[in-house]
Amino acid sequence: xxxxxxxxxxxxxxxxxxxxxxxxxxxxxxxxxxxxxxxxxxxxxxxxxxxxxxxxxxxxxxxxxxxxxxxxxxxxxxxxxxxxxxxxxxxxxxxxxxxxxxxxxxxxxxxxxxxxxxxxxxxxxxxxxxxxxxxxxxxxxxxxxxxxxxxxxxxxxxxxxxxxxxxxxxxxxxxxxxxxxxxxxxxxxxxxxxxxxxxxxxxxxxxxxxxxxxxxxxxxxxxxxxxxxxxxxxxxxxxxxxxxxxxxxxxxxxxxxxxxxxxxxxxxxxxxxxxxxxxxxxxxxxxxxxxxxxxxxxxxxxxxxxxxxxxxxxxxxxxxxxxxxxxxxxxxxxxxxxxxxxxxxxxxxxxxxxxxxxxxxxxxxxxxxxxxxxxxxxxxxxxxxxxxxxxxxxxxxxxxxxxxxxxxxxxxxxxxxxxxxxxxxxxxxxxxxxxxxxxxxxxxxxxxxxxxxxxxxxxxxxxxxxxxxxxxxxxxxxxxxxxxxxxxxxxxxxxxxxxxxxxxxxxxxxxxxxxxxxxxxxxxxxxxxxxxxxxxxxxxxxxxxxxxxxxxxxxxxxxxxxxxxxxxxxxxxxxxxxxxxxxxxxxxxxxxxxxxxxxxxxxxxxxxxxxxxxxxxxxxxxxxxxxxxxxxxxxxxxxxxxxxxxxxxxxxxxxxxxxxxxxxxxxxxxxxxxxxxxxxxxxxxxxxxxxxxxxxxxxxxxxxxxxxxxxxxxxxxxxxxxxxxxxxxxxxxxxxxxxxxxxxxxxxxxx
Numbered sequence: 162x163x164x165x166x167x168x169x170x171x172x173x174x175x176x177x178x179x180x181x182x183x184x185x186x187x188x189x190x191x192x193x194x195x196x197x198x199x200x201x202x203x204x205x206x207x208x209x210x211x212x213x214x215x216x217x218x219x220x221x222x223x224x225x226x227x228x229x230x231x232x233x234x235x236x237x238x239x240x241x242x243x244x245x246x247x248x249x250x251x252x253x254x255x256x257x258x259x260x261x262x263x264x265x266x267x268x269x270x271x272x273x274x275x276x277x278x279x280x281x282x283x284x285x286x287x288x289x290x291x292x293x294x295x296x297x298x299x300x301x302x303x304x305x306x307x308x309x310x311x312x313x314x315x316x317x318x319x320x321x322x323x324x325x326x327x328x329x330x331x332x333x334x335x336x337x338x339x340x341x342x343x344x345x346x347x348x349x350x351x352x353x354x355x356x357x358x359x360x361x362x363x364x365x366x367x368x369x370x371x372x373x374x375x376x377x378x379x380x381x382x383x384x385x386x387x388x389x390x391x392x393x394x395x396x397x398x399x400x401x402x403x404x405x406x407x408x409x410x411x412x413x414x415x416x417x418x419x420x421x422x423x424x425x426x427x428x429x430x431x432x433x434x435x436x437x438x439x440x441x442x443x444x445x446x447x448x449x450x451x452x453x454x455x456x457x458x459x460x461x462x463x464x465x466x467x468x469x470x471x472x473x474x475x476x477x478x479x480x481x482x483x484x485x486x487x488x489x490x491x492x493x494x495x496x497x498x499x500x501x502x503x504x505x506x507x508x509x510x511x512x513x514x515x516x517x518x519x520x521x522x523x524x525x526x527x528x529x530x531x532x533x534x535x536x537x538x539x540x541x542x543x544x545x546x547x548x549x550x551x552x553x554x555x556x557x558x559x560x561x562x563x564x565x566x567x568x569x570x571x572x573x574x575x576x577x578x579x580x581x582x583x584x585x586x587x588x589x590x591x592x593x594x595x596x597x598x599x600x601x602x603x604x605x606x607x608x609x610x611x612x613x614x615x616x617x618x619x620x621x622x623x624x625x626x627x628x629x630x631x632x633x634x635x636x637x638x639x640x641x642x643x644x645x646x647x648x649x650x651x652x653x654x655x656x657x658x659x660x661x662x663x664x665x666x667x668x669x670x671x672x673x674x675x676x677x678x679x680x681x682x683x684x685x686x687x688x689x690x691x692x693x694x695x696x697x698x699x700x701x702x703x704x705x706x707x708x709x710x711x712x713x714x715x716x717x718x719x720x721x722x723x724x725x726x727x728x729x730x731x732x733x734x735x736x737x738x739x740x741x742x743x744x745x746x747x748x749x750x751x752x753x754x755x756x757x758x759x760x761x762x763x764x765x766x767x768x769x770x771x772x773x774x775x776x777x778x779x780x781x782x783x784x785x786x787x788x789x790x791x792x793x794x795x796x797x798x799x800x801x802x803x804x805x806x807x808x809x810x811x812x813x814x815x816x817x818x819x820x821x822x823x824x825x826x827x828x829x830x831x832x833x834x835x836x837x838x839x840x841x842x843x844x845x846x847x848x849x850x851x852x853x854x855x856x857x858x859x860x861x862x863x864x865x866x867x868x869x870x871x872x873x874x875x876x877x878x879x880x881x882x883x884x885x886x887x888x889x890x891x892x893x894x895x896x897x898x899x900x901x902x903x904x905x906x907x908x909x910x911x912x
Contacts, residue, residue: 334368558699
């Protein structure tokens, strides 16, 4: 065909092909952004095949004659591919029945057509007439049969469907393109039919363009809507961290949903589930339908609200755990500090009074050991309930730690009312069980008055000191008043001086002799700690109880063991060292003794312990004493008769010596006193224990003890504690002293 004849159709068809290719690029972007990827993929494939048809048909007017045959075959194949691709494209748009078998049949049909094209003149005559290709007798059949099949499938697929405007345009243009394709196959071939062989795709391209534009618009709209929804979700999420309650978050999310979806009837509900979980729902009260994107948005909003509610519940639970005692449900110590601070700051402004009642369970540790920890927990819960019931609803209750409780009173009354309340807390508490010595509450009272320094820790400390005073005085209730404050201040000064004195070596050792009653020879020494301060000795009663209470007695005891070893070597006598209960309770007591005394000479050491130190007989205390006994140390029970030990336990304890308290020695000249002494001596003999009588002050006492058979005594009449030891010479009638023990006499003792 002459190029001059087909110049304009060629240009038009090439332009159409370019438009189709451009549309295909839009389809590619549609594939990336659309949720309907199947439609986009098949539309892209169909568009490319249509572009090939138009482009090849346009090129027929400009290519040399020898290339015409190849382009005609390529156009035939492109038309067949377009018709075959119409089937899956229609199915993707309409959701029709499966087309794989039908598409395979049509592809096979065109395959046969291509074979006939290449081998026979039935489809293509392989010659030109008037410059136009001549079609074979089967050309129309090869093209029209697939066209009819596609048309019938399209009619079947769209039947019963709601057709959108863009879908209606595509259907109309599709049928128009089919009509043009059918017209292009009508014999005889003319320039018009040749033009229609490429132009039939134009209506279908227009329809696809309309659909693509509608789809791209929808994609952009969905993207914009998604962006707006994400911003809305972000706004609700940020608000969830600032709003105080989950209900406020729910209202904010509901308002966002109403605005974004344009439905003022949307409401929300928030329901709790088990274990602090929540479920949120948004719905239209008028039943308005919501598309998939809107439903997804509502579900995302619901998750944000539920997460905020769960976070709020977790925060509440953690706050409760941080400020509440898990056992009793009262405020814990951390919360108490805050409450006391807030109460004092408020009282300082309002010029009111604040009081703290510090309660402690007497003997709780040992009762807990006897009955078990479950019993102890139930007792603490009982105390908490008692405080709630007795202190009143205005009181702030806290568990300070262990068996200590605090009652905080804002706008407290006068001291007399506080004493009455404290006495009620003590007297009305009824512990469980029927113990002979039941646990009771000791209450210390401290108050803050307008004008005092605002110091929460000081107020609690004063109440604690008052409680300790109640224990010391056995009154059960004590008020931190001016008198107690002065005594505590003086005691604090003594403690500071004592700490400095221990560090500066002011604690010195004095030795009191143990004397043989028959020969009056010194057979041993008892090492006693003395505090020399400012050139004078301070009485032990002034500082020794404080040293035991504060734990300073441990270091003092260590120094006394060092002094005892030095004194034993200097005077060549056995020594006895007093050990306080606080010192004996140390887990490494044996190691402390070994570091201070040394690793040998154990048979020259006696350790004196009081009955109160052995009262509860802790396992590690018995183990420590047993270890020392195995090394040769002797154990003496000091102040026997003044403690609380059962006499039957004497055989169970690792003891060697009983030291009779001076209160029994004073009454020895009376029949009753002598009877008590004889009973103690019989008890000691039954257990194989030596006896030492303390506090011998008169000759009559010494004579009576000798008559009862007491062999060793000590007292001021026979020698006061001093840095040196009075040594008396051996008498002709002196008894033979055992080879070991505190009564051992070395040859140097008689010098």
